[in-house]
Amino acid sequence: MNQKKVNLFQYNTTRNFILIIIVLGICNISFSQKTEVEKYYVRVDTLFISQLTEAYKKSTEELLKTLEVKNDRRENLGFGYQLKESGKGVGSISFNYKILYYKNEVIAYELSTYIKANKSRKLKKLYKERLSTMFEVNDDYKVEPIYFGLDKANEPLDGIEKRTENKSTDLINPFAGIIFGNRCGYGMSVLNNRKLFDEIIKNENCEYLLYSINPATRLMAVEFYYCNLTNFSENQKKSIELRIEELKKVPLLTRNCYGCIVGSELTEKTITELKNCR
Template sequence: MKDTLFISQVTNAYNTSTKNLFEILEVDDDELEKLGYDYYLRTGSNGKGYISFEYKILYFKNEIIAYELLVNIPSESRKTKNLYKEKLSKLFDINDNFKVKPIKLGIEKAFKSLKSKMDIPIEIEKIMSPFIGITYGGYCGFAGRLLPNREVFNKVVNASNCQFLLYSINPASRIMAIEYFYCNRSSFNSAQIIEIEKRIIEIEKQVPLTRTCSGCMYGKDLTKEIVKKLKKCE
């Protein structure tokens, strides 16, 4: 009953306005994550019964410009799953395997470049967005799993597209691009090296702290100290 009522409230709010939607989900702006360049990220969830609506919201200054909304159907009996599917289908697209397709609004604003009139290669669009994760690291957590953003980065980055990532809204992608640059410096010409090194100095000033993960520890480190280590390609 709690889930049914809450799903209806969220659906009605979504169909009314973004403001109403986030009021129902009780989103506040007290825990915004600074991304630099006047961009902020808010992540969280809200639920009343057995399900929770998960959200990721991108702000530019004080304005919401993009968001993702997702819910997962509980691992119950097929009959119960069908009941959830019936209610949630008024809001989400759900396939026969009860996989819910996230709602994504304004998503193109999440992977745009910080530099105007820069055409982003399609293969790095996903890693440009902060919605993929803003933690810089590798294998993290108790299970020692590779961070999703690192996994995508490793598959798509090369000397031709690395420089674009220095203008990403995602701060972790900017740092990973710096890492790639220092570990593959010979792949860049002298003009590129000068431009990239100037950009790195600007990034250090704009975002003094970077969210990091090492082993099981999550925290924030000084961006300047991270870059200092990366210069040695550590």
């Protein structure tokens, strides 16, 4: 009986030892594979960053060619303007872009990327070094977007004189976001363009914002006007009402968010609904 216990103990010990060896072997293989994948990603990423930097220095045409921008899925902003939002992923990095077109010609763009937080400090430094040839990267490895053509993107539509208010220009162009709404998505977070709008809107710039390239800004200005009618002078009302009637005549679908749903609605319908603001 004792001999059986000894044999059983030896068997269990041997089995456990074999299992440990197998587990260690699997872990080692997994770690090795992960390391090889990481090395591959770094090679692919750094090569593409170099190609993108070279293209950026040459021309906008070369940059968009390298990003493989396709001539489809543009959002109609009205008045001859269109916006394309997309991106290109390579190894472990991606580049997102927003391109503003006027009558099919590229007049402005925003290009952004980021360094993943889960990368080692060594890799973060490497990516910072490579990206810094094109982008501004701070000590916290935050990459600032690149902008081209902001002067044109910040110009209001025909019918009003351009102002030099820096805060207003952040909403004239479409890069802040073209969805009209307040809180949006499953998290019900406040839209970025709504935050900016609430920070700068006042009676004096309401009419100016009605001439924005950004359709969401135009609608927010309409909303502000109707919700604050008693604060406007008769002359302001007359001028703004004329502009709103012009906007209603534009056959344009705008992106609206109500709750967690983003849909499209005719501008005229949205404006009619906003008129009932209380």
